[in-house]
Amino acid sequence: MTTDASADAGPAAARRPSSPGAAAPTGAGHVRGHEWVDPSRSVRATITQASLDRAFTILMAIAAIGFGAANIPGLLKQLPSLDPFWAPATAIGMALSLVAVGVSAIVQRWSQAAQIVCALLFLVALVTFPLTVREALPVNQPPWPWWLCNVGTIAASLSFATWRAAVYNALVPIIYVVLRLSPAGGAVGVQRALLDGAYTAVLGIAALILIVVLRRAAAAVDVAQATAVRRYSRAIREHATEVERVQVDAIVHDSVLTTLLSAARADTPDAKTLAARMARNAIDHLAAAAADGPGEDQLVPFDVLRDRIVASVTSLGAPVQVRSVPTAGPSLPFSAADALASAPLQAAVNSVQHAGDDVTRWVTIAADGPSVQVEVADDGTGFDAHAVPAERLGVRRSIIERMAAADGEADLRTAPGSGTRIVLRWPALGADDVSGAGPGDQREARA
Incomplete structure (x- = not known):
């Protein structure tokens, strides 16, 4: 042999299923007939930059609502010492921005806009606070924006470009230190003001670094996964091509070359009869292969x-x-x-x-x-x-x-x-x- x-x-009719949706051989579970199934359509990443941003948005919403609620008693204590119009107006605007950040956890497309508004309104409230003070605050009462310093810095870290967020995180502690040294902010000593400013700076910068690092890592995972899916898709296409090549080679060899060789060697009546039968089967086989469709x-x-x-x-x-x-x-x-x-x-x-x-x-x-x-x-x-x-x-x-x-x-x-x-x-x-x-x-x- x-x-x-x-x-x-064998007759060509026995080679194909009788139904119209007959299928060609399946390769690796991804080639159905002549149809190649793109594996990237069914791939869903468990960790992506989008899912990370979603988690950040939820955490930011919880922090905004929580710190905003915790700041209400201190704000109410300070209202008698503040301007009766601008202080409540600033506080209400800040409260509405915090509510918007909380709602953005449900409506994801609003998250960046809500965080930007929150960060900007906090900066405005911090800068304009001395203008709203009518009587100097007691030393033991920090200005009410103090409790929202890291809400503003984290909102900026999530919504601004990295360099803008870095400038924001450097600017807020400096403004707060100047505010605490002024009479409107309690005129505390330099050491106390610097400690409060350092606390705000450390938390804000740590949050910024964590957010940037995690986002870049998630982006790298997205790129790696996309590359892997592209390579897998290419491998599947190559596999489908190889399966098709084997099928075509087998059909040509079995049905065409053998028929021609047998016809050329047929020198007896039996051999001629066999060659004629092989020719009929070859024609039927090629016709059936041409009619094959996906399924x-x-x-x-x-x-x-x-x-x-x-x-x-x-x-x-x-x-x-x-x-x-x-x-x-x-x-x-x-x-x-x-x-x-x-x-x-x-x-x-x-x-x-x-x-x-x-x-x-x-x-x-x-x-x-x-x-x-x-x-x-x-x-x-x-x-x-x-x-x-x-x-x-x-x-x-x-x-x-x-x-x-x-x-x-x-x-x-x-x-x-x-x-x-x-x-x-x-x-x-x-x-x-x-x-x-x-x-x-x-x-x-x-x-």
């Missing part, structure tokens, strides 16, 4: 697959024994059934043409649970599988790669003068489960 010629003697892989009953294998191998010009055929077995996807039916025929045709005269040939079919195994063997001349030229497509394209494209496998065991045995399995065994004929069998070539 060699690698050169083949014939698809899900349909299931083929085991008895249909079994009958097709038996009918095809027994219709050859030389006798082929069918030694074992089970009565029941699993239904297989069409791609797997087509491979398990076409590959044995290719192997049997190679044996008829190249194994020699007075050769015994046999086929064995076995079913075990969800798996099916087909063995094609002869006691002919055999060949050296490693010496087969690369341009010879028979075993490689029509048997080995055909089975691999259908998620199966083919074991080729042959040597010059020792016959040939090809074992086809679907689905393919795991690496730990696949074994050769034994320690003394050095003739196995794994697909």
